[in-house]
Amino acid sequence: MNGKSILLIIGGGIAAYKSLELIRLFKKSGANVRAVLTKAGAEFVTPLSVSALTAEPVYQDLFDLDDEAQMGHIQLSRIADLIVIAPATADLMAKMAHGLANDLASTVLLATDTKVLMAPAMNVRMWEHPATQRNLAQLEADGITRIGPDEGDMACGEFGFGRMAEPEAIFNAARDLLAGETTGPLSGKHILITSGPTHEAIDPVRYIANRSSGRQGAAIAKALASLGAKVSYITGPVNIAAPHSVTTIKVQSAQDMFRAVNEALPADAAIFAAAVADWRVDCQGDENRKIKKQKGRMPVFNFCENPDILASISALPTNKRPPLVIGFAAETDHVLPNARAKYKRKGCDWLLANDVSGDVMGGDNNQVTLLSPDGEESWPLMSKDDVAKRLATKIAKALSKP
Numbered sequence: 001m002n003g004k005s006i007l008l009i010i011g012g013g014i015a016a017y018k019s020l021e022l023i024r025l026f027k028k029s030g031a032n033v034r035a036v037l038t039k040a041g042a043e044f045v046t047p048l049s050v051s052a053l054t055a056e057p058v059y060q061d062l063f064d065l066d067d068e069a070q071m072g073h074i075q076l077s078r079i080a081d082l083i084v085i086a087p088a089t090a091d092l093m094a095k096m097a098h099g100l101a102n103d104l105a106s107t108v109l110l111a112t113d114t115k116v117l118m119a120p121a122m123n124v125r126m127w128e129h130p131a132t133q134r135n136l137a138q139l140e141a142d143g144i145t146r147i148g149p150d151e152g153d154m155a156c157g158e159f160g161f162g163r164m165a166e167p168e169a170i171f172n173a174a175r176d177l178l179a180g181e182t183t184g185p186l187s188g189k190h191i192l193i194t195s196g197p198t199h200e201a202i203d204p205v206r207y208i209a210n211r212s213s214g215r216q217g218a219a220i221a222k223a224l225a226s227l228g229a230k231v232s233y234i235t236g237p238v239n240i241a242a243p244h245s246v247t248t249i250k251v252q253s254a255q256d257m258f259r260a261v262n263e264a265l266p267a268d269a270a271i272f273a274a275a276v277a278d279w280r281v282d283c284q285g286d287e288n289r290k291i292k293k294q295k296g297r298m299p300v301f302n303f304c305e306n307p308d309i310l311a312s313i314s315a316l317p318t319n320k321r322p323p324l325v326i327g328f329a330a331e332t333d334h335v336l337p338n339a340r341a342k343y344k345r346k347g348c349d350w351l352l353a354n355d356v357s358g359d360v361m362g363g364d365n366n367q368v369t370l371l372s373p374d375g376e377e378s379w380p381l382m383s384k385d386d387v388a389k390r391l392a393t394k395i396a397k398a399l400s401k402p
């Protein structure tokens with residue numbers, strides 16, 4: 001942790017007293033710690049204790065002129081290598097999940113693009129409440145890492161999940177998160193990934209799209225980054241947040257995506273998880289003008305073929321082609337025979353066949369079969385996060401070979 005910069009946000013819960021010990025652990029490991037103490041947090045630990053342990057001023061007020069003059073809230077959110085929220089109260093989690101920014105802590109959290117680790121702490125009923133669980137799911141989908149809460153006796157006299165993780169466990173989780181960036185098996189590797197659907201314009205207000213949620217691609221981008229890869233995440237329009245610690249490139253159409261992929265090269269590996277539209281409307285009219293409805297007359301559209309991004313990148317000359325090119329095959333029927341034919345046709349190194357006939361598009365789980373020169377490997381049904389982790393580990397292994 002030597003020289004690393006931690007921004008610790010201390011929320012208002014009895015567990016705040018443990019954050020003092022956490023500061024001590026960070027300082028002992030050589031990290032610099034700055035702290036934001038919420039109004040409620042200051043009811044449990046004093047600014048003086050926090051300041052004495054961090055050897056830094058304590059930041060408390062969004063509108064404090066002295067604080068703002070020394071370090072504005074935007075800068076505060078940017079200087080850290082990692083933001084740790086301990087304790088992360090139900091209120092802080094709710095604010096974060098909904099993007100509220102009505103005090104210094106929540107504003108910093110909304111303004112940051114840094115990795116965030118949170119250590120929730122609250123009464124067991126509050127933890128189990130559907131609202132908290134909804135917020136938790138949202139925060140995890142947004143790429144926020146969580147440690148705890150632990151099960152045990154609580155200050156309020158109840159028993160269950162809600163105790164903040166011990167300072168040592170939070171410290172270890174923070175260290176692992178930071179270490180993943182620089183020392184993971186994929187550190188020094190650049191991997192690009194396409195994800196989500198594409199939108200093909202019909203006119204300025206209408207488009208053709210598909211049901212891809214982009215969740216599998218985002219999960220893969222996140223898993224690669226957590227193994228230390230530099231990730232270029234090229235995504236079509238989606239309703240999910242981009243993972244932290246990746247370079248996000250947002251695109252609309254297949255042609256935009258193709259351009260973005262070429263601009264992101266060179267790469268050590270390229271993964272094509274996007275559901276790219278095969279055709280776009282061959283617009284004859286004025287592309288800035290909405291097509292008007294004409295009673296009894298149906299519009300007729302001509303389509304033209306979009307570039308096949310995966311096939312084009314697979315066919316690049318060796319000096320330009322990423323050494324490992326991975327495609328997906330989204331199939332509703334005859335999954336394996338179709339995928340085998342696609343594997344041959346596209347010229348990629350690996351292909352993940354998945355059956356999209358059920359609720360895979362937009363759902364939580366995925367069942368894939370990996371086709372590679374080593375043969376076919378059918379993975380059991382698992383969460384998209386687990387598919388991503390397994391794939392990232394396999395990629396790390398493949399890229400470590402000379």
Ligand code: CTP
Nearest residue numbers: 272273274276306307308309310327328329330
């Ligand atoms: N793909 C791509 N560019 C396209 C179409 C597909 O890069 N224009 C990639 C996808 O990202 C995926 C793979 O090719 O990795 C297979 O996509 P899929 O939609 O399953 O196959 P298609 O080639 O579109 O063939 P079909 O629609 O006939 O199944």
